[in-house]
Amino acid sequence: MARPGNKIIQAKLVLLGDMGTGKTSLVLRFVKGQFFDHQEPTIGAAFFTQILSVTEATVKFDIWDTAGQERYHSLAPMYYRGAAAAVVVYDISSTDTFVRAKKWVQELQRQGNPNLVMALVANKSDLDSKREVENEDGEHFAQENGMFFIETSAKSAQNVNELFYEIAKRLARAC
Numbered sequence: 001m002a003r004p005g006n007k008i009i010q011a012k013l014v015l016l017g018d019m020g021t022g023k024t025s026l027v028l029r030f031v032k033g034q035f036f037d038h039q040e041p042t043i044g045a046a047f048f049t050q051i052l053s054v055t056e057a058t059v060k061f062d063i064w065d066t067a068g069q070e071r072y073h074s075l076a077p078m079y080y081r082g083a084a085a086a087v088v089v090y091d092i093s094s095t096d097t098f099v100r101a102k103k104w105v106q107e108l109q110r111q112g113n114p115n116l117v118m119a120l121v122a123n124k125s126d127l128d129s130k131r132e133v134e135n136e137d138g139e140h141f142a143q144e145n146g147m148f149f150i151e152t153s154a155k156s157a158q159n160v161n162e163l164f165y166e167i168a169k170r171l172a173r174a175c
């Protein structure tokens, strides 16, 4: 619940990243506290809402998950329109998804919103034994592009709430 006198921010959040990196799983972990080993590729546009209170504000997230269109390596302009935050996800066990994450960041930058809060998410941290991407590389790329970096696991729940809290804090500061 919002505290008296606390500001309320409604924020559209979009998820980007290659198929299979765990976008839908991260959202389901955050919104419902659930995880599925055989997450079905999302069919139809998926839309979720979640409310988070941080010290500075209460943030109402409108979360837009892809409906599998990332297969075609681009998303419709309406997907990005009005977004206040973007989460770009790669899978630490796949270099390809990290290379592709950089392309997704370029696509985001083409949308031309300098105030966009952007997170680079290194997901599937539980697959450390199959790691192909070092966190240093993710951190470096994030820093170069004005994003914050976080390693998560939708499976173990590591850092999933922290990801959304950090976004909420940054949105609150920017408002």
Ligand code: GDP
Residues within 6 Å of the ligand: 017, 018, 019, 020, 021, 022, 023, 024, 025, 026, 036, 037, 038, 039, 040, 041, 042, 123, 124, 125, 126, 127, 152, 153, 154, 155, 156
């Ligand atoms: P999306 O295509 O980016 O939405 O990815 P999904 O959320 O559909 O996940 C693709 C596959 O990766 C599914 O089989 C998930 O169970 C699995 N997955 C997602 N997140 C994790 C994670 O953190 N760890 C592991 N081990 N598997 C994950």
Ligand code: MG
Residues within 6 Å of the ligand: 023, 024, 025, 041, 042, 065, 066, 068
């Ligand atoms: Mg999905």
